[in-house]
Amino acid sequence: MATTAGTLPAVGAHSGLWSWLTTVDHKRIGALYGVSAMAFFIMGGIEAILIRTQLAVPNGTVLEADRFNQLFTMHALTMIFLGVMPLGAAFFNWFVPLQIGARDVAFPRLNALSYWVFIGGGLLFVSSFIFGGAPNAGWFAYAPLTSERMSPGSGMDFYVVGLLMLGLSSLIAALNFAVTIINMRAPGMTMMRLPVFIWMTLVVAFLLILSLPVLTVALIQLLFDRSFTTHFFSPEEGGNPILWQHLFWVFGHPEVYILILPSFGIISEVLPVFSRKPLFGYAAVVFAGVSIAVLGFAVWSHHMFTTGLGTVPQIVFSASTMAIAVPTGVKIFNWLGTLYGGNIRFTTAMYFAVSVIVLFTIGGVTGVMHATVPVDTQQQDTYFIVAHLHYVLFGGSIMGIFSGVYYWFPKMTGRFLHEGLGKLHFWLFFIGMNLTFFPMHFLGVGGMPRRIYTYDADLGFDTWNMVATIGAYIIAVGMLAFLWNFVRTMRQAPSAPNDPWGGATLEWATSSPPPEHDFDVVPEVHDRDPLWYNRDHGVTTPAAPAHLHIHMPPPSYYPLVLGGALLLMGIGVLSHLAVTALGVVIAIYAVWAWTLEPTD
Amino acid sequence: MRRFSIAPRRLIPLLLLLLLVVALATACTDPMSTIDPKSDNTRRVQDLYVLVFWAATIVFVGVMAAALIFSFMYRERPGRTAQQIHGNTRLEIVWTLIPVVILAVIAVPTFDTVIKTTGDAPEGALEVIATGHQWWFEFEYPELGVTTANEMHVPVGRAVNVKLRSVDVIHSFWVPQLTGKTDMVPGHDNRLWFTPEVEGEFRAQCAEFCGTSHANMRFRVFVRSQGDFEAWVANQKKDRVAPTADLAKQGEQVFLTGACVGCHVVRGTAAAARVGPELTHVGERTTIASALLDNTPENMARWLRNPPAAKPGSKMPNLNLTEDQIQKLVAYLESLK
Amino acid sequence: MAAAGAHGVAHHSTTGIDNRKLLMWIFLASECLFFGSLISTYLIFKGKSLVGPYPDEILDIPVTSISTFVLLMSSLAMVLAVYGAEHGRPRMMKLWLLVTILLGLTFLGFQVYEFRTFGHEGLNLATNQFGASFFVLTGFHGTHVGVGVLILASLLLASFRRSGLGREAGFHVEIAGLYWHFVDIVWIVIFTLVYLIPQ
Numbered sequence A: 001m002a003t004t005a006g007t008l009p010a011v012g013a014h015s016g017l018w019s020w021l022t023t024v025d026h027k028r029i030g031a032l033y034g035v036s037a038m039a040f041f042i043m044g045g046i047e048a049i050l051i052r053t054q055l056a057v058p059n060g061t062v063l064e065a066d067r068f069n070q071l072f073t074m075h076a077l078t079m080i081f082l083g084v085m086p087l088g089a090a091f092f093n094w095f096v097p098l099q100i101g102a103r104d105v106a107f108p109r110l111n112a113l114s115y116w117v118f119i120g121g122g123l124l125f126v127s128s129f130i131f132g133g134a135p136n137a138g139w140f141a142y143a144p145l146t147s148e149r150m151s152p153g154s155g156m157d158f159y160v161v162g163l164l165m166l167g168l169s170s171l172i173a174a175l176n177f178a179v180t181i182i183n184m185r186a187p188g189m190t191m192m193r194l195p196v197f198i199w200m201t202l203v204v205a206f207l208l209i210l211s212l213p214v215l216t217v218a219l220i221q222l223l224f225d226r227s228f229t230t231h232f233f234s235p236e237e238g239g240n241p242i243l244w245q246h247l248f249w250v251f252g253h254p255e256v257y258i259l260i261l262p263s264f265g266i267i268s269e270v271l272p273v274f275s276r277k278p279l280f281g282y283a284a285v286v287f288a289g290v291s292i293a294v295l296g297f298a299v300w301s302h303h304m305f306t307t308g309l310g311t312v313p314q315i316v317f318s319a320s321t322m323a324i325a326v327p328t329g330v331k332i333f334n335w336l337g338t339l340y341g342g343n344i345r346f347t348t349a350m351y352f353a354v355s356v357i358v359l360f361t362i363g364g365v366t367g368v369m370h371a372t373v374p375v376d377t378q379q380q381d382t383y384f385i386v387a388h389l390h391y392v393l394f395g396g397s398i399m400g401i402f403s404g405v406y407y408w409f410p411k412m413t414g415r416f417l418h419e420g421l422g423k424l425h426f427w428l429f430f431i432g433m434n435l436t437f438f439p440m441h442f443l444g445v446g447g448m449p450r451r452i453y454t455y456d457a458d459l460g461f462d463t464w465n466m467v468a469t470i471g472a473y474i475i476a477v478g479m480l481a482f483l484w485n486f487v488r489t490m491r492q493a494p495s496a497p498n499d500p501w502g503g504a505t506l507e508w509a510t511s512s513p514p515p516e517h518d519f520d521v522v523p524e525v526h527d528r529d530p531l532w533y534n535r536d537h538g539v540t541t542p543a544a545p546a547h548l549h550i551h552m553p554p555p556s557y558y559p560l561v562l563g564g565a566l567l568l569m570g571i572g573v574l575s576h577l578a579v580t581a582l583g584v585v586i587a588i589y590a591v592w593a594w595t596l597e598p599t600d
Numbered sequence B: 001m002r003r004f005s006i007a008p009r010r011l012i013p014l015l016l017l018l019l020l021v022v023a024l025a026t027a028c029t030d031p032m033s034t035i036d037p038k039s040d041n042t043r044r045v046q047d048l049y050v051l052v053f054w055a056a057t058i059v060f061v062g063v064m065a066a067a068l069i070f071s072f073m074y075r076e077r078p079g080r081t082a083q084q085i086h087g088n089t090r091l092e093i094v095w096t097l098i099p100v101v102i103l104a105v106i107a108v109p110t111f112d113t114v115i116k117t118t119g120d121a122p123e124g125a126l127e128v129i130a131t132g133h134q135w136w137f138e139f140e141y142p143e144l145g146v147t148t149a150n151e152m153h154v155p156v157g158r159a160v161n162v163k164l165r166s167v168d169v170i171h172s173f174w175v176p177q178l179t180g181k182t183d184m185v186p187g188h189d190n191r192l193w194f195t196p197e198v199e200g201e202f203r204a205q206c207a208e209f210c211g212t213s214h215a216n217m218r219f220r221v222f223v224r225s226q227g228d229f230e231a232w233v234a235n236q237k238k239d240r241v242a243p244t245a246d247l248a249k250q251g252e253q254v255f256l257t258g259a260c261v262g263c264h265v266v267r268g269t270a271a272a273a274r275v276g277p278e279l280t281h282v283g284e285r286t287t288i289a290s291a292l293l294d295n296t297p298e299n300m301a302r303w304l305r306n307p308p309a310a311k312p313g314s315k316m317p318n319l320n321l322t323e324d325q326i327q328k329l330v331a332y333l334e335s336l337k
Numbered sequence C: 001m002a003a004a005g006a007h008g009v010a011h012h013s014t015t016g017i018d019n020r021k022l023l024m025w026i027f028l029a030s031e032c033l034f035f036g037s038l039i040s041t042y043l044i045f046k047g048k049s050l051v052g053p054y055p056d057e058i059l060d061i062p063v064t065s066i067s068t069f070v071l072l073m074s075s076l077a078m079v080l081a082v083y084g085a086e087h088g089r090p091r092m093m094k095l096w097l098l099v100t101i102l103l104g105l106t107f108l109g110f111q112v113y114e115f116r117t118f119g120h121e122g123l124n125l126a127t128n129q130f131g132a133s134f135f136v137l138t139g140f141h142g143t144h145v146g147v148g149v150l151i152l153a154s155l156l157l158a159s160f161r162r163s164g165l166g167r168e169a170g171f172h173v174e175i176a177g178l179y180w181h182f183v184d185i186v187w188i189v190i191f192t193l194v195y196l197i198p199q
């Protein structure tokens, strides 16, 4: 690592627990995000395994009704808010500064705060299993099932407080990345030269910034209904349960694009590099991403086709939903165009990336089947939906994220994941996920409702459920192969060169892993694929000056303190308001100290 | 080696398609199949389903084929260099327009079907009010003065106009072969209609998650000939048949002196509370506890012994009845034909 | 240099806009959706209360017009404070910051008075849909005013240090001003939709 002693903020600040607790380095925060999110992903996976075990045979007896309901609710919440979103955040953290040629994000301490708030919210969620029962009304928690009267336990309170915290964390991170991308680009890095991954990050940031407040309002209203005697959602008192659905899905649909676009960004990096040619139709891919986001705000009611919207809204939302297939198709076709005429190197990362094209398309076309309203009245709340959502979320998001893991692992750690084990991991995932989720189409068409903990033997559901369960175990074995690969690789000495894959973007211009300040000399950008341009035009990066004196922001523990204070405030809502008050006091102190803390 | 590693991948699309056809064929015969229409509206949905199914399959097969072919054709070879193509505007326009066309082909019949199926029910439809309760269904026939639970009877060939209500949380009314689902939202009445085309017994289930026993919230629809339906209605309109056997007589006493009257209606007796399902003709039903259990004396006894054990969360509490009381009640309830 | 955005003065940025100002702008975009959702909720429940008191029986337009005027004036004071801060006139800045804070507190005082009166007249969160959506909407607005007062008060407090608000005084006050004006504008919308437009 090229860091010179003079740049170190404090002696010993680069190792030990304390250094991780106080770090404001985007790469370390990225690592924290990545490792925590992987842990949560496994947790969500174990929940899924339990669900699948219960459903393997008719009239299963592994789980009781209520436990099952908790598990599918927590499975979705864990996967979405604690798994996929933070895994996206891990890559944003790592590669936004590196790819735009910056030394850090715009607000390093806010960045740390978003991580600590995320951890607080995550721990709160998970602890609900121990304290009084986990949320059990499904991840979209339709009112009035969530009212104090219908769900008297504390499960739904955990849901409200946990999601409020996670929303806050995502909002902070999104603001930070939006500012970073708009404002911290290296010289020459115009908007239309931004890597597609960065574009997708920017789009995701804005999706979060504009959709999270709507969820926040819904949660606040639910909180008030449950704790402070209002009746927003209880029909007997004049409340409106449909209002919850609208507010939730105004957030919820943009949310699904929040979950997929990072993966789209990743494979838009991976496909060109291993095809050894530029991305086909860069501008079209970017604009398609932006239009997906814009359209994404106009389709929410497609989750409500059976709530009795009326004829005209059904037609309008059906049309807007179908329209999204067009920009998404543009992306798919441009990726195929990128493969066309290439000299494709099939690394593990590339396996995952190509599989995304195929698997996501399956989920995409079933999405269009849902958009066909009358057909959706048969499919809604059946396993056909479960199949759709896992093809887009597992086949799209998770496979894309693993593509990113294999692609960027050498940059992040200086080590290569083992390719053979990687391919084993890929095939286990690929076969396992198809075995698990493809049969769910048949189950859905055969009339199996979702969210049922048991089903009768005479309905013809048994065979495919068994197949799906076997598939889920195969995915788990695949995940074990990955974990083994990870552990094994991390025990080796770093050996990766700066640019092992012949990458096109700036992160490959610095060392693997990068120094704390990312670049000795901030690179100048002349082209959309800066490294390839430099390679082809013989441009060399100027050597680092002998006495490198780069100032990096010092570590700070205020993000941790503030995160802890927010957690206390949340715990207070669940237990005693005095705890909240304590949290508020500490939070005010932390904010005050934060603003006065010297950052020079 | 190369050949070997590619072959399975080439087989995948074929295998999948084969699987698709076989599986859909079997799904067709399942009792809850969504592609085995037995009413006018589900037939309309089915036509649309077939259209979007093929559109989706064609798109998918196209993308999959391109991905596989390109992956195979352009895999790394010594001496090959990648063509440095940046894009192609004409292609870009083409592949924006093709999906637009496909979607238009789907959209037009979609909107048409929406209008046809969500419009007003045909003249002379049979009115039924279906009410969702945690976790059972109530059916009222306002024109006929009949109330029953969990088993809905309708005549073949006549449209049914179902008004959907809920008293607690959101449920959803869904009879896969007869009608797509529509939610039962408290404080917000919905409605749907369909015209059953063949006689038979149809499985149905609450399709919106509604709490602990959502999985057990099932019901059945009996589509019957006009004559059978009228006979059923005539019987339903009568008060309960007074018990004749001793055991059943004693059972009525247990019923009327116990907690049961606090929740149930048995017309012709003092029991008139509408908390639980109407029981006036419970003996005539084929199932109990929202189509969870077959209506046999054993199951009835099992139910009375401990309802929440048979159906988690059930709003009918365990009344700690003695075996003797249970025997009497079973005899009584089964006699209520 | 690239890390400079995190601290220090001479902020290089791609767009020329300071990072923190950009952050505030984007944050306010998010706030628009937040208040938008609360206001939509209010409008959805308009006329849906099952029992009284109903808005036309209880809303006191003259009194609220005064408090609205007070809040509007606070924006004017804020403008003057920013002017003072940006033109190196700390006394002027301090004076107008103080005025802004006092006007903000006056507005909050009005709100407390209004909430209490409504309480006495039998309207609280649980009474009806009007009560729930009104209190939650105006309550969260009031909280925003409160946070604004806290921010301005910290600035004022800090400006009495020997170094004052430092080289970036104008900048800090300007950003606080952005927030303050936003909260003001939101109130104008609320005042129009909730109080002025007939029920």
Ligand code: HEA
Pocket: A140, A256, A257, A259, A260, A302, A303, A305, A321, A322, A324, A325, A326, A328, A329, A330, A332, A360, A361, A363, A364, A365, A366, A367, A368, A370, A371, A372, A376, A379, A380, A381, A385, A388, A389, A392, A393, A396, A397, B056, B059, B063, B098, B099, B100, B102, B103
């Ligand atoms: C990553 C997340 C993700 C993504 C990207 C999508 C993408 C899409 N989704 Fe999906 N969806 C979910 C996650 C996602 N969804 C989840 C989690 C749920 C369930 C929530 C719950 O109830 O728990 C859900 C539910 C859901 C419903 C509600 C179903 C119901 O409950 O009744 C609908 C209805 O319209 C829908 C539609 C679509 C459509 C049209 C797209 C489109 O964006 C897809 C577009 C892509 C393609 C179409 C493929 C590529 C295009 C081409 C190759 C071009 C040519 C194609 C054609 C001409 C068809 N989705």
Ligand code: HEA
Pocket: A041, A042, A043, A044, A045, A046, A048, A049, A051, A052, A072, A073, A075, A076, A077, A079, A080, A083, A084, A138, A139, A140, A386, A389, A390, A393, A394, A397, A398, A436, A450, A451, A452, A453, A472, A473, A475, A476, A479, A480
């Ligand atoms: C990103 C999102 C995401 C992901 C990745 C997944 C992944 C999986 N999901 Fe999930 N799922 C959802 C999002 C997701 N799901 C959502 C939103 C719902 C709707 C919930 C609702 O209705 O509210 C849902 C619902 C849902 C259901 C329906 C529940 C119901 O309606 O009753 C099922 C059933 O099979 C299921 C299964 C699975 C399986 C088997 C996986 C697998 O892919 C998981 C694989 C991962 C692992 C297996 C982890 C690896 C484990 C180890 C390495 C440890 C090994 C240990 C053991 C084997 C014990 N999911």
Ligand code: CUA
Pocket: B132, B133, B135, B170, B171, B172, B206, B207, B208, B209, B210, B211, B213, B214, B215, B217
């Ligand atoms: Cu009723 Cu599910």
Ligand SMILES: [Cu+2]
Pocket: A252, A253, A256, A299, A300, A302, A303
């Ligand atoms: Cu959606």
